[in-house]
Amino acid sequence: MLIDGKNIWFGPRSFIPFSSHKSENSEQEKQKLLEIWKNLKKGFLSLNKSELNQLSDWFQNLEDSEKCEIIDLLVECEEFKKVTSLTGSGGGLIKDHFRINLSKLNDLAYRNWEKKIPKFSDFFGRNSVLFISRLNGFESKFGKLLDIWIEKEVNKELKNLDPREINKVNGIQIIKTLFSGKKYWGEGCESYKNDENERKIFSECITQSKKTFRDYPSFEGENYFTPEIIDVIKGGYIGEEGEVYSPSKYVIMLGEQYPEEFYGTWKKAEGDTKEILYRGFEDNGSWKGVIDIGCSNVRSSDWFSSFLQIVTKHPIEKIGCWEFYNLLFTKENVPEKRFCLFKLPETKSFIKEISFLDLIKFSTWKKGNSFWTRCSTYEI
Numbered sequence: 001m002l003i004d005g006k007n008i009w010f011g012p013r014s015f016i017p018f019s020s021h022k023s024e025n026s027e028q029e030k031q032k033l034l035e036i037w038k039n040l041k042k043g044f045l046s047l048n049k050s051e052l053n054q055l056s057d058w059f060q061n062l063e064d065s066e067k068c069e070i071i072d073l074l075v076e077c078e079e080f081k082k083v084t085s086l087t088g089s090g091g092g093l094i095k096d097h098f099r100i101n102l103s104k105l106n107d108l109a110y111r112n113w114e115k116k117i118p119k120f121s122d123f124f125g126r127n128s129v130l131f132i133s134r135l136n137g138f139e140s141k142f143g144k145l146l147d148i149w150i151e152k153e154v155n156k157e158l159k160n161l162d163p164r165e166i167n168k169v170n171g172i173q174i175i176k177t178l179f180s181g182k183k184y185w186g187e188g189c190e191s192y193k194n195d196e197n198e199r200k201i202f203s204e205c206i207t208q209s210k211k212t213f214r215d216y217p218s219f220e221g222e223n224y225f226t227p228e229i230i231d232v233i234k235g236g237y238i239g240e241e242g243e244v245y246s247p248s249k250y251v252i253m254l255g256e257q258y259p260e261e262f263y264g265t266w267k268k269a270e271g272d273t274k275e276i277l278y279r280g281f282e283d284n285g286s287w288k289g290v291i292d293i294g295c296s297n298v299r300s301s302d303w304f305s306s307f308l309q310i311v312t313k314h315p316i317e318k319i320g321c322w323e324f325y326n327l328l329f330t331k332e333n334v335p336e337k338r339f340c341l342f343k344l345p346e347t348k349s350f351i352k353e354i355s356f357l358d359l360i361k362f363s364t365w366k367k368g369n370s371f372w373t374r375c376s377t378y379e380i
Helices: 033-045 049-060 064-071 077-084 103-110 142-157 171-180 196-201 272-284 303-312 316-329
Strands: 098-100 130-132 228-239 242-245 250-253 256-259 290-292 338-343 349-356 360-367 370-374
Touching: 033 103, 033 142, 049 098, 049 103, 064 077, 142 171, 142 316, 171 228, 171 316, 171 370, 196 272, 228 272, 242 272, 272 290
Parallel strands: 228 290
Antiparallel strands: 098 130, 228 242, 228 338, 250 256, 338 370, 349 360
């Protein structure tokens, strides 16, 4: 991690975002979903629908080479084609895999939502704001579950959520947490360090990275280091071999740190932790910071979903849940199915690079001194 309190690498600067204690409520993560949608509506309503139509038609009618010139400003066009295409091969024309209808934003803003917000299918789909062939069909699977999660999160904000639902895992809550830089579960590592079973599952909290920075370029006023871990979110599931989870790279045995034997693959829960994980997965879809990516507790939400299960073999909500966690944690790589909350010492604000679907990357100022990223980033 590059740290420089004087921000030398940006040149002279008279103002640093969030450097003043008077700066409050500046970040989106402090807002509720309804507040965020209210602000977006204002922005959409300020746009001219006719101009949005013209802009959408203009982009749609461009030759592929011209579209690529625009896309290349954000990301390599060939990579964009692969990510948006149905098979991931990148073949065909851009218009076959990616289309925009910006006037739909205006339509959404004019509708009376009361205490609700738009559904996934309002933004993504053949007749929505964005059509991405790679996401074709997601509105009936991933989108359906996402809509359920959003509705529950809104009801939670309005204090109308059924008390039995409060502790159940919610993908929207996970996303909000990862963007916020706040702890996901209770006291996080502070609590995990004091329990024998939790120390085993969340070994990231008590082990140290062996990553070195000797080969990194060094400049005056800069310092490389691995920040402190204060919370962990990781994947797990109930398989034929029992309850498993993604382990830390290192473990502590007899007061010494050793490489984890099962790092790179799933680790079976042992002793009391087996029953603890099983009950948590079945009842709430998670146990503390371990998320059940097998979606054991996801059921059909209505008669139509139950009917479709005759063909799909599984509830479409469960299929959507699998898709969501495949996107969040990555599909195959077990060590990547872990996020750590890192804390920066003596820091009030910092710059963080954010990656959207591993495609578009941008940097933004963040208030505070903590951030979520994959634990493997610091070889933990």
